Amino acid sequence: MTLLTVENLTVAFPGRHGTVNAIEDVSLSISPGEILGMVGESGAGKSMTGAAIIGLIEPPGRIAAGEIRLEGQRIDTLRPDEMRRIRGRRIGAIFQDPLTSLNPVLTVGEQLIETIQTHLKLPKDEARARAIDWLRRVGIPAPEARIDTYPHQYSGGMRQRVVIALALCAEPCLVIADEPTTALDVSVQAQIIALLRKLARETGVAVILVTHDMGVIAETADRVAVMYAGRIVEVGSVTEVLTAPRHPYTRGLMASIPRIGARPDVLPQIEGAMPRPHARPAGCAFAPRCPARIDICSQTRPDLTGHATRSVACHLSKEVPA
Amino acid sequence: MSDPILTVTGLKKTFDLSQPFLTRLTQGGGRKYVHAVDGVDFTIPRGTTLSLVGESGCGKSTVAKLLMGLTQPSAGSIRFDGHELAGTRAGQPPAVRRRMQMIFQDPYASLNPRWRVARIIGEPMKSFGTHPDPVARRREVDRLLEFVGLSAADGEKFPHEFSGGQRQRISIARAISTKPEFLVCDEPTSALDVSVQAQILNLMRELQRELGLTYLFISHDLAVVNYISDQIGVMYLGRLVELAPADRIFAAPQHPYTRLLLDTVPDITMAHRDMDRPAGEVPNPITPPSGCHFHPRCPLANDRCRSEAPAFRTRGDSHVRCHAVEEGRTDPMPLRKAG
Numbered sequence: 001m002t003l004l005t006v007e008n009l010t011v012a013f014p015g016r017h018g019t020v021n022a023i024e025d026v027s028l029s030i031s032p033g034e035i036l037g038m039v040g041e042s043g044a045g046k047s048m049t050g051a052a053i054i055g056l057i058e059p060p061g062r063i064a065a066g067e068i069r070l071e072g073q074r075i076d077t078l079r080p081d082e083m084r085r086i087r088g089r090r091i092g093a094i095f096q097d098p099l100t101s102l103n104p105v106l107t108v109g110e111q112l113i114e115t116i117q118t119h120l121k122l123p124k125d126e127a128r129a130r131a132i133d134w135l136r137r138v139g140i141p142a143p144e145a146r147i148d149t150y151p152h153q154y155s156g157g158m159r160q161r162v163v164i165a166l167a168l169c170a171e172p173c174l175v176i177a178d179e180p181t182t183a184l185d186v187s188v189q190a191q192i193i194a195l196l197r198k199l200a201r202e203t204g205v206a207v208i209l210v211t212h213d214m215g216v217i218a219e220t221a222d223r224v225a226v227m228y229a230g231r232i233v234e235v236g237s238v239t240e241v242l243t244a245p246r247h248p249y250t251r252g253l254m255a256s257i258p259r260i261g262a263r264p265d266v267l268p269q270i271e272g273a274m275p276r277p278h279a280r281p282a283g284c285a286f287a288p289r290c291p292a293r294i295d296i297c298s299q300t301r302p303d304l305t306g307h308a309t310r311s312v313a314c315h316l317s318k319e320v321p322a
Numbered sequence: 323m324s325d326p327i328l329t330v331t332g333l334k335k336t337f338d339l340s341q342p343f344l345t346r347l348t349q350g351g352g353r354k355y356v357h358a359v360d361g362v363d364f365t366i367p368r369g370t371t372l373s374l375v376g377e378s379g380c381g382k383s384t385v386a387k388l389l390m391g392l393t394q395p396s397a398g399s400i401r402f403d404g405h406e407l408a409g410t411r412a413g414q415p416p417a418v419r420r421r422m423q424m425i426f427q428d429p430y431a432s433l434n435p436r437w438r439v440a441r442i443i444g445e446p447m448k449s450f451g452t453h454p455d456p457v458a459r460r461r462e463v464d465r466l467l468e469f470v471g472l473s474a475a476d477g478e479k480f481p482h483e484f485s486g487g488q489r490q491r492i493s494i495a496r497a498i499s500t501k502p503e504f505l506v507c508d509e510p511t512s513a514l515d516v517s518v519q520a521q522i523l524n525l526m527r528e529l530q531r532e533l534g535l536t537y538l539f540i541s542h543d544l545a546v547v548n549y550i551s552d553q554i555g556v557m558y559l560g561r562l563v564e565l566a567p568a569d570r571i572f573a574a575p576q577h578p579y580t581r582l583l584l585d586t587v588p589d590i591t592m593a594h595r596d597m598d599r600p601a602g603e604v605p606n607p608i609t610p611p612s613g614c615h616f617h618p619r620c621p622l623a624n625d626r627c628r629s630e631a632p633a634f635r636t637r638g639d640s641h642v643r644c645h646a647v648e649e650g651r652t653d654p655m656p657l658r659k660a661g
Contacts, residue, residue: 215588256520
């Protein structure tokens with residue numbers, strides 16, 4: 001059973017030169033307990049997709065087309081106050097910078113207890129016990145003592161653990177994690193990745209993991225959606241997409257990542273840069289940089305085709321049996 | 323090693339974080355120091371790349387600033403091609419400083435937004451007097467722009483008209499405009515997207531081959547460093563804990579911290595490996611642990627590690643700062659990464 005389905009989602013921003021689509025025609029689905037990675041370069045639309053699902057698109061941006069369903073219920077058309085009850089309770093969020101996502105003048109315990117009481121209607125002492133339990137589950141040592149300290153008394157990695165506890169303490173069914181490890185050092189990043197995987201397994205929460213780091217995707221996600229210029233260009237299981245990428249962009253991206261143990265003379269590179277949203281070409285947005293392009297690529301935009309577990313938006317991949 | 327262009331010995335930088343004198347007098351509390359760079363030694367042979375890696379706060383960027391004269395060392399020596407640079411100011415003496423340039427991390431902050439690109443690239447040539455004639459200077463700017471993969475017409479544009487990767491190309495053109503021999507590159511690709519990062523790394527390798535440049539490369543990304551370096555130095559809380567040829571350090575890391583770093587890098591070829599994660603974080607540099615700074619996180623630590631700071635010892639072609647390595651207490655840990 002799918003937990004969340006997004007169909008043909010388009011987010012539009014009115015601009016000086018007409019309306020600009022930040023993301024176009026994005027469709028995806030996620031099952032309970034699954035970790036779906038969304039990967040892409042800055043401006044590809046991966047964070048915007050997460051923001052649309054959680055109902056946090058800043059005006060004047062708006063959902064111009066498509067629909068989002070959570071457990072069968074349509075949530076993109078809800079009123080702001082209805083959406084607020086879903087946010088936190090059924091969809092949690094983890095953001096990049098753990099320092100700015102915590103309130104510096106409240107203790108960690110106050111923030112956790114407030115969140116638990118808002119969403120679960122528990123008496124204070126029970127909420128506090130639950131908060132301590134969550135701190136223990138995310139790996140904070142001596143949670144009974146640390147619960148009454150302030151965020152600045154925690155290190156960067158410990159703060160991000162608190163943010164994860166905050167996102168999960170109301171027992172949501174879906175968490176959007178937007179670059180949760182980008183602000184952290186590598187040795188701490190590895191700990192946070194391991195924690196996210198462990199909690200997803202234990203609690204059955206589904207996670208949409210937004211990141212630009214293929215390494216993080218490889219170690220954390222079950223499936224991955226690769227975004228380019230506002231569209232999903234390839235979806236599939238992490239092993240399949242990473243070891244046998246089908247879209248020329250994914251292939252180029254994978255080849256251009258330096259690897260430990262290999263020291264080639266020249267790194268394979270993709271020429272050029274991703275087009276900005278207002279200057280996307282008519283056909284496939286990747287066509288100008290694509291080494292394999294054919295005539296149709298600059299005229300018609302390829303649809304995302306394939307089956308539920310593996311699909312690619314490329315004219316060339318149609319010739320390959322799925 | 324033959325023909326060193328840069329030799330750094332015993333380099334130290336201490337920052338005074340004490341409260342003002344009167345505050346200390348009235349409220350108590352002693353002086354507080356951060357040993358940002360705490361005795362670093364390395365040598366870079368001409369035409370090669372040495373990389374410094376480490377987590378935030380390990381002092382790698384402070385080393386870069388010390389070399390460029392942007393901050394003054396507390397102790398130690400920096401010898402560039404026979405000239406002692408410790409204690410001289412940025413840009414002094416001009417004949418030597420012209421030969422050293424720097425590329426910064428953020429191409430959005432390191433280019434003046436109000437200047438046209440031609441003026442940005444021409445500025446070092448003007449200030450060091452290498453091309454005093456404006457017409458000749460402009461010709462040189464056009465040549466540099468094409469050299470780094472832009473076009474001569476781009477000289478008339480402003481930085482905001484370019485993408486991140488193109489801006490980093492402009493930074494590189496500016497850095498090589500005075501025909502330097504030595505470039506300090508402080509995280510030059512970490513603000514860029516992956517597909518663009520490969521372009522810039524390839525450009526830097528090409529420049530090194532064509533112009534015989536020597537690089538000090540600063541990064542937190544081991545895979546990037548692995549691609550670009552000849553030697554790699556691993557820093558932890560102000561100290562260089564291991565310095566070795568690039569292929570050696572990844573194939574046979576000695577120091578437990580180097581092993582930890584290698585183990586924790588997310589690897590695109592290792593989907594879903596489930597393993598015990600090394601615990602702990604980098605401690606506060608104001609109150610570093612006694613003895614070896616790494617001992618609270620080290621699986622091999624003993625009483626000697628807790629009390630006595632290890633010396634920087636040479637073992638073959640690598641240098642390691644570790645009691646356990648020195649005493650042969652390291653069990654041959656299986657390595658899954660390199661090879």
